Amino acid sequence: MEWFTAGGYGLSRLVLQRGLAALYLVAFLAAALQFRALIGARGMLPVPRYLAYVPWRRAPSVFHVHYSDRFFAAWSWSGTLLSAAVLAGAADAVPLWAAMAMWALLWAMYLSIVNVGQTWYSFGWESLLLEAGFLAVFLGNARTGAPVLVLWLMRWLVFRVEFGAGLIKLRGDPCWRDLTCLYYHHETQPMPGPLSWFFHHLPKPLHRVETAANHVAQLVVPFGLFTPQPYASVAAGLIIVTQLWLVASGNFAWLNWVTIVLAFSAVDGSAMAQLFSLPQPAPAGGAPLWYEALVLAATALVAVLSWWPARNLLSRQQRMNMSFNAFHLVNTYGAFGSINRSRYEVVVEGTDEPVPTATTVWREYGFKGKPGAVGRLPRQYAPYHLRLDWLMWFAGISPGYAREWFGPFVERLLTGDPATLRLLRHNPFPGDPPTHVRARLYRYRFTTWRELRETGAWWHRTLQGEFLPPTRLSRP
Known part of the structure; x- marks a missing residue:
């Protein structure tokens, strides 16, 4: 099927895959270095105690089969090594089925950790990384062109992240509507960064401009992801710039970085290569029939599961950062519906x-x-x-x-x-x-x-x- 692959998106897919691999590496590394105190056998919220009353259907995880601190450490470090291998290009050096298996294993391994992480893993960016990793399974490798459907699914994910966050703000704290939330946010955010003090002391009129620009970036710009090129690339670029502003102003784990990486699904790789004088990946071959069938099946699955987050976006009782299934597929997102004043x-x-x-x-x-x-x-x-x-x-x-x-x-x-x-x-x-x-x-x-x-x-x-x-x- 000629329509199946998107020409000119080879570089975009390369950025997507390497970026997601880097973030999976960070996630597995954090799990390996922190788990003993948090969820280890003698941790504050031990995994064995949790699994004693939570069945597999509610929290699918390999640790239902066996748990020990040594096994969890081996699991986390194995995920770190696999992420590093994919980051280094291993998935492009193997057959397509093996590349898909690598991504599927990354997703399944991290799902096993998140589903026993309890309160320590209750953040929206855990589900975001899992959903992005699941889509990456079907993104192919250097042996095939980038599949159009998966690129569109990734744009749909970015849309839900941005538009959901914009709606939750308008429906939440009045300071988002009167443009005063950033009078407080840089000071009261969960974990300020080295530049947060300086952001806080920007003039108040500039804070109001920041807030208004945030509304535009989250409520208007995301629709541009679904427009023809070059407009989709412009929309993605605006989202990337906005997210980099958030990176500079605070510490939000990998929330902003996943959004930045996913936004490249809407960037024209050929135009990006010309603009920055970057080499283009070699032309890829055609996609095998079995691969096309799997991508079509994954697309149908995401389309069906999208009913719940789409309904949530339209609801006056919108909920943020919620998974509708135990596999963290097609979730709803949002952040800072209310802002602390102190x-x-x-x-x-x-x-x-x-x-x-x-x-x-x-x-x-x-x-x-x-x-x-x-x-x-x-x-x-x-x-x-x-x-x-x-x-x-x-x-x-x-x-x-x-x-x-x-x-x-x-x-x-x-x-x-x-x-x-x-x-x-x-x-x-x-x-x-x-x-x-x-x-x-x-x-x-x-x-x-x-x-x-x-x-x-x-x-x-x-x-x-x-x-x-x-x-x-x-x-x-």
Whole structure:
């Protein structure tokens, strides 16, 4: 079928596949380095305990068959190596069926992790990476042209990400409608980056322009993805620029990077190669009949499953970041339907004194990404995902968000658990663990230009109250 492949999209597909492979590598690496403390057999939310009451049909995963920390580590590192191989071009050096098998294995391996990750893996970009990885199975390799249908399915995915986020904003917080949300967002977002302080101090009229431009980028531009070239490329370019702006202004794991990579499904590869003087991939051969049949079947599946997210987009009770099936296929997306006006942070402290008193010296634990010491400039971690730091942000909003895991977290600090301490930037008790741990709630705000010059501090914080009273291990 001549219509099956799209001429001129070879370079676009190359960017798509290598970009997704890089993001899968980051995701598997984060799982390998963080799982023991979070979901390991002795973690805060252990996988074996979770699987004891969650059946396979609700959470398909290889770990229903067997779980041990050693097996999970081997699984995660194997995914890391496979991602690295695909990133290096291995999928283009093998037959088409083998390339498809590589992508299918990446998707299935990460699905197994997400479906046992519980609260730690409850972010929309997990489903986004899985859905993108599933579509990549059918994108082919250098031996075939890029299939038109799969490129359109990827554009449909980008559309849902952007348009869903735009609608949830208009239907949510009034500050999106009066263009004032960015007065607060750069300061109160989950994990600020090194430039967030500067973004926050942009003039308020520019913040209003930012907000209006965001509405255009999410509610108008996505329709351009379905127009003929060169307009589709222009729409994709605008989405990419907007997402890069978000990358510069904060840390949102791989959410922005997946969207950027997927937007290349609408970019004319030939025009891109000419514009940037890049070499074009060699012309690909025809697609075998069995491959065409699989792509048609996948397209039909996505079309059927699209009913639920499409209905959700049109609903006044729109939900964001929701999967309608256990395989995370054709999901609904959205972000920041409401904006916090103030930032509250939970500061965790410990002491080695046997009995805390009014004069007790408490020492603060330092986190890698979330604000802590006021003189520390926020770091850039995205696309790497610091899961504990993100959930600490939710804990600052309400203790209810931390009910499942905060107690186990404190218990592991009191026992000096090495896996948990590796998630932190600074452990104030490098020898013996503390006798008591407490948590206090502070209100944080960015300092002004004057305060920064006078004190060198990026943050100012004010104690609001107690989050957790001094706690010790119960005596045997």
